[in-house]
Amino acid sequence: MMKNHRRLSTSALAALMLVLLVIGVSACGSGEPREVEEGEVVTVGKLEYTVIFSRYLNENDAEDVAYLKGQQPVKDGHNYFGVFLQVFNPNHSSFTVAHTLTITDSTGKRYKALPSESEYAFPFSSILTEQEPIPSNDSSAQSGPIVGAVAVFELPEEVSSNRPLLLHIPGAPGDSGTVKLDL
Numbered sequence: 001m002m003k004n005h006r007r008l009s010t011s012a013l014a015a016l017m018l019v020l021l022v023i024g025v026s027a028c029g030s031g032e033p034r035e036v037e038e039g040e041v042v043t044v045g046k047l048e049y050t051v052i053f054s055r056y057l058n059e060n061d062a063e064d065v066a067y068l069k070g071q072q073p074v075k076d077g078h079n080y081f082g083v084f085l086q087v088f089n090p091n092h093s094s095f096t097v098a099h100t101l102t103i104t105d106s107t108g109k110r111y112k113a114l115p116s117e118s119e120y121a122f123p124f125s126s127i128l129t130e131q132e133p134i135p136s137n138d139s140s141a142q143s144g145p146i147v148g149a150v151a152v153f154e155l156p157e158e159v160s161s162n163r164p165l166l167l168h169i170p171g172a173p174g175d176s177g178t179v180k181l182d183l
Contacts, residue, residue, distance in 0.1 A: 035166075035178040042177035044169045046095045047128060051167060052148040053084045054181045066140075067150050070117030074154060081155045083113075083167055083181065084148030086135070089128035097134065098169050099125045101151050103181070105162035113151040122149040 036042045038051045057064040057080040059073065067082055074080055081103075089095055101113045101122070113122070119140040128134065134149050135141030141149045159165065160183065169177040 034176070035180065037180050038182040040179075042169065042179060044098065044171040044177040045175060046089065046091050046093070047097065048088045048090060049098075049169050049177060049179075050086045050088075051083055051179045051181065052086055053146050054165075054167075054183065055082060056080065057082045057152065063145070067118050067120050068152065069119070071114065071152065078154050078156050081153045082150045083122075083153070084146045084150050085122055086133065086148050087128065088133045089131060092130050094127050094129045097123060097126050097128060098171075100170065102168045102170075103153055103155070104166050104168065105159050106164060107162050109159075109162070111153050111155055111159075113153055116150070116152050118150065118152075120144060120150045122151040 034042070038054060041048050041050050043049075057067055059065070059068060059071075059080065064080075064082075068080055071080065083101070083103075087097055101124075103111045105111075113124070116122075120135075121141075123134060126134070133142075135144075135147070141147070163183060165181040165183050167179040167181055169179070171177065
């Protein structure tokens with residue numbers, strides 16, 4: 001009788017451990033982070049976004065002039081800020097790239113990406129086909145020094161005091177991504 005009791009206890013314990021393991025694994029989610037550091041990949045929808053680099057842009061610098069093509073002179077007390085991104089579609093279907101990007105500071109202020117005429121500009125709302133990257137192969141942005149398409153923002157000077165800055169990549173509810181910018 002003692003053997004049956006032990007066998008039952010061992011079986012019950014094993015079943016309990018299996019249930020806890022299943023609950024623990026399912027609680028972990030998909031394993032794809034929703035918030036990452038600059039330089040890490042965040043998957044939004046079916047596309048993989050990577051912020052390669054972010055920095056202030058100087059209207060008087062020869063390289064930066066190309067990134068700022070079509071922009072008005074920056075307002076007093078403000079600076080242009082560039083976020084250089086790569087996006088990849090690892091899927092066998094086509095998907096649309098984010099239609100906008102926003103930055104928030106630690107006070108909750110929001111800053112939207114500006115429209116751009118630059119050949120290095122991030123192609124908002126474009127469609128990426130199977131295995132297609134942004135920047136596209138043989139483009140100026142892909143062969144440029146940073147190897148990323150740039151999203152341009154106009155930020156007030158005091159934003160440097162309101163870090164961290166977070167880049168928000170919109171997706172379906174619960175599927176958006178956030179990148180902590182290295183400023």
